[in-house]
Amino acid sequence: MKMIKISMLALTLGLMSFSAIEPVKAIVSKVAIAASSIVWKSESIDVGQIPQNTPKPIVFEFKNTGKKAVIITNVQGSCGCTATDYTKTPIAPGKSGTVTTTYNAAYPGGFTKTVSVTTNAETTVKVLTIKGTVVAATGVKS
Known part of the structure; x- marks a missing residue:
């Protein structure tokens, strides 16, 4: 027992x-x-309607709220229809940086695309989202 x-x-x-x-x-x-030392102004941007065959740049802004410089090490669009650019220099504490993606509006209709951002400040990849609708071009002007 x-x-x-x-x-x-x-x-x-x-x-x-x-x-x-x-x-x-x-x-x-x-x-x-x-x-986390990066605060994004917005992690998802809806661009609304954009005309077909007109590339649309979308800018994501962030601020370094940490105590060390932030370095963006990689930015990757989810498809070939999104070109990317970003702040290449270290972003000092209290300063801001940007990630710009340009969507190639080749085909009419709704879209949702993502951009993955890797930095030295976060252990996980930040996924930013863009969405909108491409409006077909109408007629030819004479």
Whole structure:
């Protein structure tokens, strides 16, 4: 009987240790999110209607709110229809930078495209979104 009580006590303590692990992970995750040093003005931009065959530049702005310079290491559009450019120099604390994507509005209809941004300030890739509708060109002017 004494052996059963000891086994039950060990099992109970073991289960209690698992329940303590999850809140620690949640706290660490919240601290990591709060520590991000890049604040984007907008992570998704709706450009509305744009005319067919007219490339549309879209500028995403961000501010470095951290204590170290931010360097953009890679910017990649989700398809060949989005050309990208970005601030190439280190962005000092308190300063701002940009990521520009130019959408090639070749085909009429709605679109949603993404741009993935990698920096030295965040461990995960930031995904920015552009969307809108390409309106078909009408008639030929004489």
